[in-house]
Amino acid sequence: MSTLGQSIRRLEDDRLLRGHGRFHDDVVRPGQLWMRVVRSPVAHARIRGIDTAAARSMAGVACVITAADLAGMPRIPVRQPAPGIDFTPYLQAPLAAEFVRYVGDPVAAVLADDPYVAEDAAEQVGVDLADLPVALDARLAADLRPECWGGARAEVGVVEFGYGDVDRILDTAPQVISLHLRIGRHSGTPLETRGLVAEYDDRSGRLTIWGATKVPYFNRRVLARMLGMAEHQIHMLETDAGGSFGVRGEFYPEDLLVPYLARRSGRPVKWTEDRAEHLVAANHAREQEHTIDLAFDDDCRLLGLRNEVWLDNGGYVRTHGVVVAVLTAGMMPGTYRLPGFRSRVHVVTTNKTPIGTYRAPGRFQNNFVREHALDVAATRLGIDPVELRRRNLLDATELPHARPLQIFGAPMLLDGKDHREHFDKSMAAVGYARWRAEARDARGDGRLVGAGCAVILEKAGLGHDSAVVDVDTTGAVRVAVGGASAGQGIETVMAQIVAAAFDIAPDLVKVVLSDTDILPDGGGTFASRSTVVGGMAAKMAADEAVSKAKRVAADLLGVPVAGLRMESGAFVATATGARVTLAEVATASYAPPQVRTGAETGLIGRGTYVAEGMTYPYGAHYAQVEVDAQTGAVRVLRYAVTYEIGRAVNPAMVAGQLAGGAVQGIGGALMEEFRYDDQGRPLSVTFADYRWPRASDLPELQVEIFEDSPAPGNPLGVRGAGEGGTAGAGAAISNAVRDALQLTGDVGALPLDPRRVRDLLRRRDSENLAQPAQLASRPGPR
Amino acid sequence: MTDNADGSIAVPVTITVNGRDHSRLIEPWRSLADVLRRDLGLTGTRVACDLGACGTCTVLVNGDPVRACLLLAVQADGQRVETVESLTAADGTLGGLQQAFSERHALQCGFCTPGFLMLGTALLRATGAPSREQVRECVSANLCRCTGYGAIIDAIELAAAGSQE
Numbered sequence: 001m002s003t004l005g006q007s008i009r010r011l012e013d014d015r016l017l018r019g020h021g022r023f024h025d026d027v028v029r030p031g032q033l034w035m036r037v038v039r040s041p042v043a044h045a046r047i048r049g050i051d052t053a054a055a056r057s058m059a060g061v062a063c064v065i066t067a068a069d070l071a072g073m074p075r076i077p078v079r080q081p082a083p084g085i086d087f088t089p090y091l092q093a094p095l096a097a098e099f100v101r102y103v104g105d106p107v108a109a110v111l112a113d114d115p116y117v118a119e120d121a122a123e124q125v126g127v128d129l130a131d132l133p134v135a136l137d138a139r140l141a142a143d144l145r146p147e148c149w150g151g152a153r154a155e156v157g158v159v160e161f162g163y164g165d166v167d168r169i170l171d172t173a174p175q176v177i178s179l180h181l182r183i184g185r186h187s188g189t190p191l192e193t194r195g196l197v198a199e200y201d202d203r204s205g206r207l208t209i210w211g212a213t214k215v216p217y218f219n220r221r222v223l224a225r226m227l228g229m230a231e232h233q234i235h236m237l238e239t240d241a242g243g244s245f246g247v248r249g250e251f252y253p254e255d256l257l258v259p260y261l262a263r264r265s266g267r268p269v270k271w272t273e274d275r276a277e278h279l280v281a282a283n284h285a286r287e288q289e290h291t292i293d294l295a296f297d298d299d300c301r302l303l304g305l306r307n308e309v310w311l312d313n314g315g316y317v318r319t320h321g322v323v324v325a326v327l328t329a330g331m332m333p334g335t336y337r338l339p340g341f342r343s344r345v346h347v348v349t350t351n352k353t354p355i356g357t358y359r360a361p362g363r364f365q366n367n368f369v370r371e372h373a374l375d376v377a378a379t380r381l382g383i384d385p386v387e388l389r390r391r392n393l394l395d396a397t398e399l400p401h402a403r404p405l406q407i408f409g410a411p412m413l414l415d416g417k418d419h420r421e422h423f424d425k426s427m428a429a430v431g432y433a434r435w436r437a438e439a440r441d442a443r444g445d446g447r448l449v450g451a452g453c454a455v456i457l458e459k460a461g462l463g464h465d466s467a468v469v470d471v472d473t474t475g476a477v478r479v480a481v482g483g484a485s486a487g488q489g490i491e492t493v494m495a496q497i498v499a500a501a502f503d504i505a506p507d508l509v510k511v512v513l514s515d516t517d518i519l520p521d522g523g524g525t526f527a528s529r530s531t532v533v534g535g536m537a538a539k540m541a542a543d544e545a546v547s548k549a550k551r552v553a554a555d556l557l558g559v560p561v562a563g564l565r566m567e568s569g570a571f572v573a574t575a576t577g578a579r580v581t582l583a584e585v586a587t588a589s590y591a592p593p594q595v596r597t598g599a600e601t602g603l604i605g606r607g608t609y610v611a612e613g614m615t616y617p618y619g620a621h622y623a624q625v626e627v628d629a630q631t632g633a634v635r636v637l638r639y640a641v642t643y644e645i646g647r648a649v650n651p652a653m654v655a656g657q658l659a660g661g662a663v664q665g666i667g668g669a670l671m672e673e674f675r676y677d678d679q680g681r682p683l684s685v686t687f688a689d690y691r692w693p694r695a696s697d698l699p700e701l702q703v704e705i706f707e708d709s710p711a712p713g714n715p716l717g718v719r720g721a722g723e724g725g726t727a728g729a730g731a732a733i734s735n736a737v738r739d740a741l742q743l744t745g746d747v748g749a750l751p752l753d754p755r756r757v758r759d760l761l762r763r764r765d766s767e768n769l770a771q772p773a774q775l776a777s778r779p780g781p782r
Numbered sequence: 783m784t785d786n787a788d789g790s791i792a793v794p795v796t797i798t799v800n801g802r803d804h805s806r807l808i809e810p811w812r813s814l815a816d817v818l819r820r821d822l823g824l825t826g827t828r829v830a831c832d833l834g835a836c837g838t839c840t841v842l843v844n845g846d847p848v849r850a851c852l853l854l855a856v857q858a859d860g861q862r863v864e865t866v867e868s869l870t871a872a873d874g875t876l877g878g879l880q881q882a883f884s885e886r887h888a889l890q891c892g893f894c895t896p897g898f899l900m901l902g903t904a905l906l907r908a909t910g911a912p913s914r915e916q917v918r919e920c921v922s923a924n925l926c927r928c929t930g931y932g933a934i935i936d937a938i939e940l941a942a943a944g945s946q947e
Contacts, residue, residue: 009884010884014884017880018880019824021826021893023893026825189927191830191894191928192830192891193830240892240893243891275830486891488890488891653887660890663930663931686835687831695918695921701930
């Protein structure tokens with residue numbers, strides 16, 4: 001029985017519904033201490049001194065450490081290096097030594113036998129800081145050379161993608177549209193804050209760590225080097241994770257501090273971030289400023305796209321390096337036919353929380369910029385925005401389409417079937433023509449209702465991953481994969497894939513995630529890759545275990561392998577009907593005569609899958625909104641996402657990813673933003689200030705999954721689902737708001753919170769908004 | 783409040799949790815959520831914002847949904863508290879609302895789920911057959927970052943329909 005393609009109930013659900021999930025804070029070790037981090041209260045300063053005496057003298061405090069205790073330890077490295085960019089000056093140390101670079105920068109850590117004592121003691125640590133000027137705007141800060149960078153510029157580097165002579169195209173094109181747009185600072189803000197538990201056993205010399213997720217294997221390597229240990233001395237164990245969205249599980253300062261303190265104190269150490277800390281300490285994301293120039297011929301066909309971007313990187317370069325910049329620039333062309341293209345992203349350090357990858361990194365931004373520019377262009381060119389897209393979308397005659405670009409070291413091959421066809425089918429499924437007609441009618445009645453759409457290109461299945469499947473002598477099947485739980489249901493998907501190979505029910509498969517003792521190397525969970533890359537590794541491992549089992553079963557039954565069939569986890573001789581169970585086969589596989597020199601005993605299959613390049617799923621977003629002319633509040637009346645998934649292993653889970661992703665995207669489009677005052681002090685430090693959408697903010701969401709184009713690059717045909725729900729939300733919402741207000745120009749920035757929308761209304765009403773999109777003016781960066 | 787012989791300022795508190803009385807000496811600054819988790823080992827009640835904004839820690843106190851991060855444990859003295867651990871039947875099977883959440887894929891990471899289950903439990907007790915808009919309004923009390931809420935609303939509706947049969 002294969003459940004591939006069926007929306008079975010998730011294996012994770014039972015424990016989570018009982019309240020029996022095991023999240024990091026549920027791990028309680030005997031004698032554990034609590035860590036509390038002392039953080040910089042200012043955005044940029046030189047550290048003159050840190051006085052820990054008062055804190056150390058408090059009852060219950062085990063120790064207080066500062067950068068001096070970590071002298072000689074390397075800084076936190078980058079996970080994905082970028083050719084031509086030296087990140088060295090910009091890396092973060094676990095504790096700041098000479099300078100602090102954002103509010104929240106860790107300067108000391110306190111260890112105490114009670115969490116309340118740890119927090120009180122942390123407040124007694126005196127940090128003497130000499131304020132330095134703050135940089136809060138990436139574009140203005142690019143040329144600064146802050147003292148802390150030792151002479152290096154605040155601009156870390158420029159990431160550039162392109163092909164064709166786009167400057168010449170723009171100089172000679174009949175029509176050029178130029179826009180200037182900004183995207184606010186957002187983050188994944190998972191509901192469970194970050195946290196870790198570490199325990200050091202000085203008899204075995206081993207560290208055990210609970211709570212790593214996303215990339216436990218990379219984190220183990222980093223930790224081994226920073227602590228001067230061998231990797232095998234560190235055992236990473238997964239826990240349930242209360243959401244990740246790209247933010248959780250990178251190697252942060254605390255990922256060194258907790259294990260370091262466990263080893264130093266000889267006691268288990270727990271750290272659970274509080275919400276105010278999370279909102280300044282975990283990676284932020286998305287903040288960018290864009291200029292975009294689109295060139296068209298007289299037939300409204302795109303000739304070129306030129307894009308200059310300033311990415312506010314925050315205080316340090318963290319583990320992802322410049323992945324956000326790469327995806328911003330590399331994915332900017334989307335699904336369109338584009339003869340000439342260039343995108344340049346300036347990565348600039350500022351004095352805010354460092355940024356990282358957050359669900360659809362780069363694409364939330366570039367889809368907004370490109371799709372919004374297309375709508376402004378449609379107005380200027382006098383063409384319907386849907387028709388403008390249809391005219392420029394790549395179709396079946398042009399796909400697969402090789403963009404002359406390399407992304408993450410592989411050629412960018414758009415491997416879909418037909419982007420125009422998807423757009424047409426998707427509009428029909430959603431009923432978008434009716435949404436637009438409704439909006440027009442409502443405007444006729446004096447309401448500010450508008451509809452907008454966005455066509456998106458996604459990417460998935462990056463890199464490689466490994467899995468091992470084993471069958472024990474009771475017949476129990478287990479798979480260990482390199483992926484991690486982000487709450488996305490990875491156990492269920494892996495179990496469905498492995499169960500299909502054994503012809504058993506998925507709940508008979510035990511899934512082990514990122515256990516470094518069972519599987520020595522794994523990739524992790526990010527970039528919508530787990531089902532594609534991890535799923536393929538699991539399938540290969542399961543297939544190998546099954547084929548070993550078949551050889552043993554054939555021996556036991558005295559028939560050739562070809563004369564066997566697999567049936568509900570047993571092998572049946574087709575000719576005689578004789579059968580052996582998986583338990584019998586497994587038992588035999590561990591003993592003579594089945595054991596042989598040079599062959600691993602037992603029914604163990606190992607799989608490693610390397611994606612040659614990424615797969616490129618695609619889709620569209622649709623929004624219908626109403627603006628309140630008095631308050632500027634935007635009400636989402638209708639929202640839909642369509643998505644080409646290739647093959648869905650579990651369609652309900654795919655739909656869940658898309659719906660949940662869309663709501664996160666709507667949050668970023670309308671309400672979420674990390675704000676700072678002019679001294680770089682964060683103004684969004686609670687969930688009352690950083691506002692997620694609630695159920696009452698949302699309409700019924702429509703999700704349409706298409707399986708028209710199985711991914712050609714992997715035998716499962718799967719494409720990733722994690723990010724497409726988020727990627728187009730800023731674009732569709734901004735276009736709908738623009739339509740509601742009947743702007744001739746652009747909306748300027750996301751999020752479109754009431755303050756910004758009131759500003760747009762005022763500008764529109766005073767007709768100052770007549771010419772923000774310059775037609776055939778001199779485009780390009782100023 | 784008096785200082786105890788050992789110098790602590792803990793006060794005696796008795797809380798009825800899921801039908802069982804628990805008597806403990808509790809420092810007056812500690813939240814009900816903290817005591818449920820660390821003293822009683824009921825870790826199904828989780829804390830996410832510590833400010834009453836997200837509702838993750840929702841439990842029922844005398845039948846009403848309450849943010850357990852905002853209620854001090856001493857305030858729960860003599861009160862009747864229900865947590866997610868009470869929703870499972872004595873024989874270990876999941877309750878109707880829990881089943882409906884799984885059926886409708888109304889959870890992903892599951893961190894918010896106990897809070898929504900307690901909200902839904904209170905709603906279904908008060909209103910046997912709530913309208914979809916009533917369910918949506920109820921669900922708006924809490925935050926979920928994974929599902930987009932639609933599936934949670936579906937699940938509570940499904941459970942309501944099941945309990946009407």
